[in-house]
Amino acid sequence: MRITTRGQLAVSAMTDLAMRQHKGPVALSTISARQGTSLSHLEQLFSALKKAGLVDSTRGPGGGYALARKPEQVSVADIVVAVENQRVAEEAATRGPAQMVSMTGSLWTAFNAQVLAYLQSVTLRDLVAEQLARGVRVESPV
Template identity: 65%
Template structure:
């Protein structure tokens, strides 16, 4: 099984999405900034992920992407196969003559290796990657807070801007209100 950069970036972006979605879609722009990946590249990947039924998209203000299923129900293999344009059932990396030649030269080594890699990737869920990232200290999106009044929030008075404290006018109209100073 061949895992390209495309597959690696997709797994990373899906992990980011899973870590940061909190009852609302996550925009690809924010994922792009956090991951340091091109926005147009992520758009291509998420289009394939949406067609595979792994993410759902929401248009408009506040739109973005959300997982189509719970994180523990999405296997890493599904993500990779979706962006590599392969199906799990259709995955046959080599033709029959190539398999026969490999078996003759190295026995079952490479055929078995590919099968085990795919099996392993099917056993790792997106939730497993989320837990691993959190254990390594990755900061997730904070839970949305309920709005509270300033009086009850414990927040003290807001400091006035420097310009207001120095009583320097910040507009042409405020300049007109200043007393005239005579110049001699």
């Protein structure tokens, strides 16, 4: 299983969103400023996240994005699978040692399954709690 910078940024942006959505929809421009990434990159990520049913969008003044599910119902695996151009869950579940070309195929299959299981066990709620415990302030200026 490969998690690219795209997947890492999506997890970070979704954590940011989860921390601030109680105030209403969150504009991508504010997430972009806090995360130090380009707005166009976030727009691409959030398009994929919306397609996966993880976020909802609101247009117009005061518009932005909000989680489509409660933070405890969104796993890191959900986010990564939504934005990466690969079928992480399917690979881990269907690729067995007999299908592998390499002699260590079963090792990598087991590794991928463990990584996926871990990412499925961590939710946005967990990540928000970790950030708050570290002293990250929700009301921080942009």
